[in-house]
Amino acid sequence: MLSFWMETRKILEDADHYLMPTYSRFPLVLRKGRGAKVWDIHGREYLDFLGGIAVNVLGHCHPKVVIAIQKQAQRLIHVSNLYYIEPQVRLAKLLVTNSFADKAFFCNSGAEANEAAIKIARKYSADKYGPDRFEIISAMDSFHGRTIATLTATGQTKFQKGFEPMLTGFSHVPFNDIAALRAAITPKTCAVILEPIQAEGGINMPSADYLRQVRGLCDEKDLLLIFDEVQTGMGRTGKLFGYEHYGMQPDIMSLAKGLGGGVPIGAMLATDRVAVAFSPRTHASTFGGNPLVCAAAIATVETLLEDGFILDQCNRMSAYLFERLGHLKKEYHEKVIDVRGKGLLIGMELMRDGMPYVQACMDRGVLIGLAGNGSVLRFTPPLIIEEREIDHLIDVMEEVLERVP
Numbered sequence: 217m218l219s220f221w222m223e224t225r226k227i228l229e230d231a232d233h234y235l236m237p238t239y240s241r242f243p244l245v246l247r248k249g250r251g252a253k254v255w256d257i258h259g260r261e262y263l264d265f266l267g268g269i270a271v272n273v274l275g276h277c278h279p280k281v282v283i284a285i286q287k288q289a290q291r292l293i294h295v296s297n298l299y300y301i302e303p304q305v306r307l308a309k310l311l312v313t314n315s316f317a318d319k320a321f322f323c324n325s326g327a328e329a330n331e332a333a334i335k336i337a338r339k340y341s342a343d344k345y346g347p348d349r350f351e352i353i354s355a356m357d358s359f360h361g362r363t364i365a366t367l368t369a370t371g372q373t374k375f376q377k378g379f380e381p382m383l384t385g386f387s388h389v390p391f392n393d394i395a396a397l398r399a400a401i402t403p404k405t406c407a408v409i410l411e412p413i414q415a416e417g418g419i420n421m422p423s424a425d426y427l428r429q430v431r432g433l434c435d436e437k438d439l440l441l442i443f444d445e446v447q448t449g450m451g452r453t454g455k456l457f458g459y460e461h462y463g464m465q466p467d468i469m470s471l472a473k474g475l476g477g478g479v480p481i482g483a484m485l486a487t488d489r490v491a492v493a494f495s496p497r498t499h500a501s502t503f504g505g506n507p508l509v510c511a512a513a514i515a516t517v518e519t520l521l522e523d524g525f526i527l528d529q530c531n532r533m534s535a536y537l538f539e540r541l542g543h544l545k546k547e548y549h550e551k552v553i554d555v556r557g558k559g560l561l562i563g564m565e566l567m568r569d570g571m572p573y574v575q576a577c578m579d580r581g582v583l584i585g586l587a588g589n590g591s592v593l594r595f596t597p598p599l600i601i602e603e604r605e606i607d608h609l610i611d612v613m614e615e616v617l618e619r620v621p
């Protein structure tokens with residue numbers, strides 16, 4: 217036991233010594249995962265209701281993903297995009313046939329997928345209207361990534377502080393305010409970028425008709441509508457893509473997080489009308505859509521779609537988790553303000569900072585996250601989560617709500 221503690225301490229010390237301090241990490245070293253469970257280096261078990269922040273849609277080390285990676289690793293790991301890559305073509309076909317989109321571009325992260333979306337929107341507009349129409353409107357409290365362009369699009373100044381100046385050509389409007397969006401459109405506007413459900417910003421839901429109204433406004437003004445589905449995509453909300461809930465479609469969609477079942481891959485999808493804006497040498501990525509990650513993503517998407525079983529499971533477990541969290545909200549109404557979300561993207565807003573609750577859950581072997589200004593507990597478990605695992609979470613949450621002031 218002691219030697220394990222020493223091992224943990226050594227890893228923490230080396231991390232402090234050799235890694236840039238970009239994360240305020242919990243003193244926990246995870247070494248193994250299966251399904252919705254992970255184990256630290258002491259062998260202590262944790263129930264993972266954070267799921268790699270909405271990445272591990274199929275849970276940890278799903279056998280289909282593991283085997284796909286193993287097989288592909290033995291065959292071919294990387295070749296240049298100067299040649300045709302079989303798994304990349306198959307993955308594009310799979311995503312296109314199951315979405316509004318006609319074409320896909322592959323990259324390596326959510327921020328890069330949004331970069332590609334921003335670039336193709338500007339290029340489309342430049343080709344059609346000339347160079348003066350390049351502005352993009354996004355929502356306050358949105359999160360689109362950490363590169364300079366996606367950071368500029370992000371509607372939260374706390375992420376931008378110290379990195380100014382931001383890029384020109386972006387403005388922000390309140391989410392769910394169609395009048396504000398209309399008022400923000402200028403002759404220079406080319407696109408609107410939104411998360412259908414704002415995830416990092418606090419699990420903020422779109423109001424009844426908002427997204428359809430945005431679609432209508434974009435059609436009226438010939439603006440491209442970009443949906444950042446990096447977090448809401450890949451079954452997270454109970455449908456393969458978030459937009460499917462809202463009776464409308466975007467022109468461009470970015471994906472990442474759950475797409476590769478854990479391996480780093482991003483995608484930008486668009487209709488043919490938009491996709492023609494990219495031609496050879498307009499955009500590229502060395503690693504984008506490489507054979508290894510595409511094999512993992514194919515296994516992930518195919519498993520998600522197989523008989524709809526996993527989406528069904530996600531929806532059943534979502535209903536159950538909402539019911540149980542709803543009871544907790546009633547029981548602890550002096551501490552819990554709201555429970556909201558869709559599918560297995562769920563937030564529980566508290567009266568106060570949520571960190572002590574996250575910490576108390578971890579002490580009891582359950583991993584959860586935070587969103588928004590820190591007062592929203594975030595639950596993004598694997599979509600294969602089971603009822604008894606939710607029961608376990610609720611037992612722990614009940615105790616934590618009881619004990620933490």
Ligand SMILES: *Cc1c(COP(=O)(O)O)cnc(C)c1O
Pocket residue numbers: 324325326327328330359360361362411415416444445446447448472473
């Ligand atoms: C996580 C996230 C991103 C950024 O993805 P990275 O892979 O970290 O670059 C962008 N948009 C949304 C909605 C996200 O949740």
